[in-house]
Amino acid sequence: MTIAETVRTRIGAPAFGGPQLLGPFVRFGLAIGAAIAVFSVVLLLDGTNPLDTVQLMWDASVGTEFGRNEVLVKLIPFGLCALAVAVPARVGLINVGGEGQFYIGAWAAAGAILYSGAPGPALIPLALVAGALGGGAWAGIVALLRVKGGVNEAISSLLLNFVAIQFVNYFVYGPWKDPSGPNWPFSAKFPGSAMLPVVWGDRVTLAIVFVAVGLVAMFLVLRYTRIGYEARVVGGNPLAAERSGIPVARYLFLAMVVGGAIAGIAGMAEVTGIQGRLRPGISVNYGYIGFLAAWLGGHRPLGILLAALLFGAISVGGDSLQLGLDLPGSTVNILMALILFAVLAGRKNRTGVGA
Amino acid sequence: MRRILPKRGGWLLLFAAVFATLFAAACGGDDDDTPASTAAGGATTASGAATKPVTIGFLYVGAVDDGGYNQAAYQGQLAVEKLPNVKVIKAENVPESAEAERVMEQMIQQGATIIFPTSFGHLDPAIKVGEKYPNVTFLHQGGLKTSKNVGTYFGASWEANYLAGIAAGKVTKTNKLGYVVAFPISQTLLNINAFELGAKSVNPAVTTTVIFTATWCDPAKIAESVKSLKDQGVDVLNQHQDCPGAGIQAAEKAGMFSVGYHVDDSKLAPNGWLTAATWDWTKLFVDLVNQVRDGTYKVSQVRQSMADGVVKLAPFGKAVPKDVQDLVLATQKKILSGELEIFAGPVKDQGGTEKIKAGAKQPPVTELETMNYLVEGVIGKIPQ
Helix, strand or coil: CHHHHHHHHCCCCCCCCCCCCCCCCHHHHHHHHHHHHHHHHHHHHCCCCHHHHHHHHHHHCCCCCCHHHHHHHHHHHHHHHHHHHHHHHHCCCCCCHHHHHHHHHHHHHHHHHCCCCCCHHHHHHHHHHHHHHHHHHHHHHHHHHHHHCCHHHHHHHHHHHHHHHHHHHHHHCCCCCCCCCCCCCCCCCHHHHHHCEEECCCCEHHHHHHHHHHHHHHHHHHHHHHHHHHHHHHHHCCCHHHCCCCCHHHHHHHHHHHHHHHHHHHHHHHHHHHHHHCCCCCCCCHHHHHHHHHHHHHHHHHHHHHHHHHHHHHHHHHHHHHHCCCCCCCHHHHHHHHHHHHHHHHHHHHHHHHH | CCCCHHHHHHHHHHHHHHHHHHHCCCCCCCCCCCCCCCCCHHCCCCCCCCCCEEEEEEEEECCCCCCCHHHHHHHHHHHHCCCEEEEEECCCCCCCCHHHHHHHHHHHCCCCEEEEEEEHHHHHHHHHHHHHHCCEEEEECCCCCEEECEEEECCCHHHHHHHHHHHHHHHHHCCEEEEEEEECCCCCCCCHHHHHHHHHHHHCCCCEEEECCCCCCCCHHHHHHHHHHHHCCCCCEEEEEECHHHHHHHHHHHHCCCCEEEEEECCHHCCCEEEEECCCCCCHHHHHHHHHHCCCCCCCCEECCHHHCCECCCCCCCCCCCHHHHHHHHHHHHHHHHHHCCCCEEEEEECCEEEEEECCCCCCCHHHHHCCCCCCCECCCCCC
């Protein structure tokens, strides 16, 4: 099978060039509007006033300084995990493996911090590199399977998530378990010098800069560099790309690995910024929510930023549904899922228009 | 370029997977809603308790209708809600990670000055948030350390598990008991060991096989563990899970006996139900809240026992013969009076080493809560 043939079995829609008719903002508004409309019906059936609900979520997430800061805290994993999806998406690859790459990045960062013996000031840069390498290597498995074996990367990356989680569990339940802890599955606490400094509020760490750098870099590379141009050609029409001499396989491989590295950095940012140690369950579906954010944002930097902020607001505001309205804790999952539905439905329209 | 069919299938799969994952957390507590057995009757208002309005936050790691740990604690919350001038806010499904910090901070933003983080892994987040809000009092369930404004409380559920062990040791036909356990922390090890010691006190040949599931509530994993125990010839199931309902149902289906935990789940196993160690937090929660309100609360590790009423033995099922019931109740009297100490020496670990010397009295609770071994007769290893 030639690469072009392999590529042709890829998702049909070139996409990501984006439809001209439906701008990202319109798509955004439609998806959210539809999701909230259906969510309102669910709330009404429960006897809850949807307006109160939206008001409360708004107040809790955007309406207070604490809420706004917490949305920024969430922007870090959501934004980075969305970038981890968007970069491979630009060459036409679907990376559902952000969750696993996140875990392996966190694992590698934790390993570097706890077991490298490096001096304090070197710990953060070292953890950053380790996180990127870990996530990148994990995505590299998917990329290799894809480029060499023609294995569908959406499936392989998704399945590897479960492997990654078990892999990390093995370490925190076993060899890396905190020897001074209560037999509880987490690693030893990181030294203070390994913790990312807080740059805003109480919990927004330096990792917010990683997000900004990632988004800007993506914008610049895609718009102004040859690599960006060729990547877009590969994503838009791999056959034509190959015929014009672009090394398609190399682009596919690199884009996936770069995506994985970004998710790995998200994992590093989580353990060195928020958790302070490696433990099971460090990701609250960050990889999957990042996936949603990337698709909702049309795999474009600005769209991703908006979508990541939106999901941040939903997850922060979601707490208030429990605290303020006494709704069950899983209610916010309904809203998240509805947005997923809306995004997928919207996507179908898009290919109808754009393909 | 047109869409290619298999791709569409791929999308469906993908969609299903993402969807399923997002919902995984929500589906944790999908057992039957078991109405709580614990009555709120124990609630007493301490005389002179301040009646200044107070907001109290409750955090749960799972759903409050999980037929287990969270449901038992929720009964305590309901008792607190009945106090005058108390506003209660609750959050379910709060992970045992930094997520809990945000939830607690949001509660404090809403005016909470007393917070009950009720899951073991909520302790570190509570201590962290507590440093930032020194005027908020945190009452943590089961924690093994305290800080300036974070105290803990728990109960000696192992006492009831010792009694359940007596019933199990008497009714087992294969002399093999099973215990499906979440995490190997000292409090779960105490339960396992007490269960085996209780069973062995009436049936020296009995063993207890342990399986660790590494989650507080994963009904599928529990059911799988029950099946594997059954295959090994185990005929009595005990559990240290937040949501034992799924396991009890699986055991009932497999024709095994069941010992429950946290709440009375007897209706899930009309044939195989033996009894259970259950919680009645109502009085303790109300007392703690009253102490904080009138300023008499001192941060400490409150540990109560069956004698205090925090731990209760659930009603027996029909699978427990009358003479066994009498034996269990007689032993309960001895525990209540202090005549019988469950962890009095000699207590030997799996390797035969005497961990508590012969003739030694039962160590104090603080020391018991450092337990890191399984006793002789328990089969299975603490994951290292």
